[in-house]
Amino acid sequence: xxxxxxxxxxxxxxxxxxxxxxxxxxxxxxxxxxxxxxxxxxxxxxxxxxxxxxxxxxxxxxxxxxxxxxxxxxxxxxxxxxxxxxxxxxxxxxxxxxxxxxxxxxxxxxx
Amino acid sequence: xxxxxxxxxxxxxxxxxxxxxxxxxxxxxxxxxxxxxxxxxxxxxxxxxxxxxxxxxxxxxxxxxxxxxxxxxxxxxxxxxxxxxxxxxxxxxxxxxxxxxxxxxxxxxxxxxxxx
Numbered sequence: 001x002x003x004x005x006x007x008x009x010x011x012x013x014x015x016x017x018x019x020x021x022x023x024x025x026x027x028x029x030x031x032x033x034x035x036x037x038x039x040x041x042x043x044x045x046x047x048x049x050x051x052x053x054x055x056x057x058x059x060x061x062x063x064x065x066x067x068x069x070x071x072x073x074x075x076x077x078x079x080x081x082x083x084x085x086x087x088x089x090x091x092x093x094x095x096x097x098x099x100x101x102x103x104x105x106x107x108x109x110x111x
Numbered sequence: 112x113x114x115x116x117x118x119x120x121x122x123x124x125x126x127x128x129x130x131x132x133x134x135x136x137x138x139x140x141x142x143x144x145x146x147x148x149x150x151x152x153x154x155x156x157x158x159x160x161x162x163x164x165x166x167x168x169x170x171x172x173x174x175x176x177x178x179x180x181x182x183x184x185x186x187x188x189x190x191x192x193x194x195x196x197x198x199x200x201x202x203x204x205x206x207x208x209x210x211x212x213x214x215x216x217x218x219x220x221x222x223x224x225x226x227x
Contacts, residue, residue, distance in 0.1 A: 004153075033216075042115075042201050042218030043154070088153065098144075098169065099216070101153040 003027055004091055006102035014110050016078050021105045023089035024071040030092050032065055032072045033099065037086040079109045113137050115219035117202050123225045124192040132187040132222050134202030142205045142214070143185040144169070145177065147198040148221075154201065160185055192226045199223050 005024045013019055023032065031050045035043035047056050049065035049072060056063045060083075062075040076083055086106050090099040118133045136143065144159035146169075156169030160179040174196060176188040185204075189196060200222045205214040 006153075009151075040220070042203070042220055044218070045215050048215075090154075098156055098159060099154075100170075101146075101155070103151060103153040 003100050004089060004102035006087075006089055006105050008105060009103065010106050010108075012108045012110065013079055015080055017109075019076050019079055019107070021074045021087055021089075021107075022071070023073065023091075023102050025091060026070065027091070027093065028069050029100075030069075030097070032069070032092070033090045034063055034072070034074055035088040035090065037088060037104075043086075043088055076107075079107075081109045081111050083107060084109050115202055115204055115217050117200075117219035117222050119222060120220070121223045121225075123227065124189075125227050126193060128192050129188070129190050130192065132189075132200055132202075132224075134185045134187065134219060135183050136185075136202075136204040136217070137183065138204065138206070138217070139182060140204035140217075141182070141207045142216075143179065144203050144216075145175070145185070145187045146201045146203065147171065147196075148201060149198050157187065157200075189224075192224075194226045197224060197226045 007022045033048045034046045037043040047063045052067045052069045054065045060077045064073050086104045088104045089102045115136045141162045145157040146154040148154045155171045157175050158177040160166045163179050163182050166177050179185050202219040203216045205216045
């Protein structure tokens with residue numbers, strides 16, 4: 001059973017378009033993280049959201065944590081080819097705060 | 112700081128062979144963990160450690176052993192490799208871990224393992 005469902009699995013868009021990636025669960029998480037991974041490299045943390053309803057912005061990226069802390073979204077405005085990569089969401093749970101990862105969204109931004 | 116380093120980058124094994132994947136960090140992090148990443152599966156936690164001498168199982172521990180004799184190193188051992196263990200393995204570390212600590216987890220570059 002996949003605790004964190006990410007959608008879409010693949011996304012191919014043109015430079016300048018906007019997009020939203022979703023991360024949904026039936027479980028409550030104490031926090032949720034978004035990572036970006038490039039081919040041949042490890043994931044790199046983009047943001048951590050903790051409070052239900054929280055919104056964080058990182059330049060053209062906007063992250064939102066659902067009010068019930070079960071879901072999150074990542075919105076990219078005016079996507080650029082440099083945004084291409086695998087975007088992973090990860091929920092923190094358990095007494096040790098271990099991470100449960102979604103399967104990822106593979107984004108391709110064409111010039 | 113070198114961050115999190117992993118060796119080797121690539122490895123090919125035959126079924127039944129054993130090997131150790133090395134992971135080291137120079138950031139004095141207490142928490143270290145091993146994940147495997149398979150196509151369409153995301154990252155799954157294999158084992159983790161909250162400090163030297165303390166290890167625990169994650170989501171998919173079968174077929175793997177770990178130990179943590181020092182703060183810096185957290186090797187992952189495959190005792191008898193199987194084709195199902197073909198994957199990309201990532202080591203990660205953070206200063207501490209505990210629910211709500213929000214510590215940044217740093218990932219190594221990965222080890223690509225093929226078991227024939």
